[in-house]
Amino acid sequence: xxxxxxxxxIEKISKIDQMDxxxxxxxxxxxxxxxxxxxxxxxxxxxxxxSLTPECKMDSASSSSAVIDAHLSGKEMTGSEVRAxxxxxxxxxxxxxxxxxxxxxxxxxKRQWIVQKATDLIVVYTGSxxxxxxxxxxxxxxxxxxxxxxxxxxxxxxxxxGFTYDEANGSCYYANPTGQAVxxxxxxxxxxxxxxxxxxxxxxx
Numbered sequence: 001x002x003x004x005x006x007x008x009x010i011e012k013i014s015k016i017d018q019m020d021x022x023x024x025x026x027x028x029x030x031x032x033x034x035x036x037x038x039x040x041x042x043x044x045x046x047x048x049x050x051s052l053t054p055e056c057k058m059d060s061a062s063s064s065s066a067v068i069d070a071h072l073s074g075k076e077m078t079g080s081e082v083r084a085x086x087x088x089x090x091x092x093x094x095x096x097x098x099x100x101x102x103x104x105x106x107x108x109x110k111r112q113w114i115v116q117k118a119t120d121l122i123v124v125y126t127g128s129x130x131x132x133x134x135x136x137x138x139x140x141x142x143x144x145x146x147x148x149x150x151x152x153x154x155x156x157x158x159x160x161x162g163f164t165y166d167e168a169n170g171s172c173y174y175a176n177p178t179g180q181a182v183x184x185x186x187x188x189x190x191x192x193x194x195x196x197x198x199x200x201x202x203x204x205x
Contacts, residue, residue: 136171
């Protein structure tokens with residue numbers, strides 16, 4: 001499958017639509033390599049270094065490519081179905097990531113930066129296998145606001161979700177007590193709290 005964003009117009013549409021267009025341009029059934037190429041090109045996410053979720057790993061020796069190709073088994077899939085598969089097998093929520101396009105939130109997950117811009121204000125940094133997460137202010141935020149850490153309202157909102165606040169560096173931290181990956185619903189609540197706090201800044205940055 002040949003995929004390319006040579007048409008400048010494709011960069012003017014949402015990442016979800018870009019992905020759908022590139023997948024639709026393929027001829028025949030998809031392979032793991034095809035999907036990796038599209039995800040890398042549109043989202044700059046390397047699925048090769050993202051671990052399979054425990055429930056989708058056939059055995060300790062199974063490679064991501066083997067598991068995904070076995071699941072695809074020559075079938076044709078829509079963009080929506082591919083994104084659902086990626087969420088199921090890798091825990092990577094492309095729909096959620098696309099929604100961060102116009103926010104000022106950086107996201108580190110799956111051992112790589114998923115979203116990061118120089119003018120972002122808050123970082124969501126997940127640890128190994130997404131079991132724990134830290135939320136802290138960027139240097140840009142500190143420079144523009146003179147604050148040493150995240151806003152007070154965000155600190156309180158995150159603590160209500162179970163985060164602990166570190167006064168030394170003005171950040172919040174949460175570790176899932178079950179030892180499992182933090183649920184998508186919890187991630188959504190965390191991102192929502194951050195987005196609301198940034199929306200309420202007295203001086204938009």
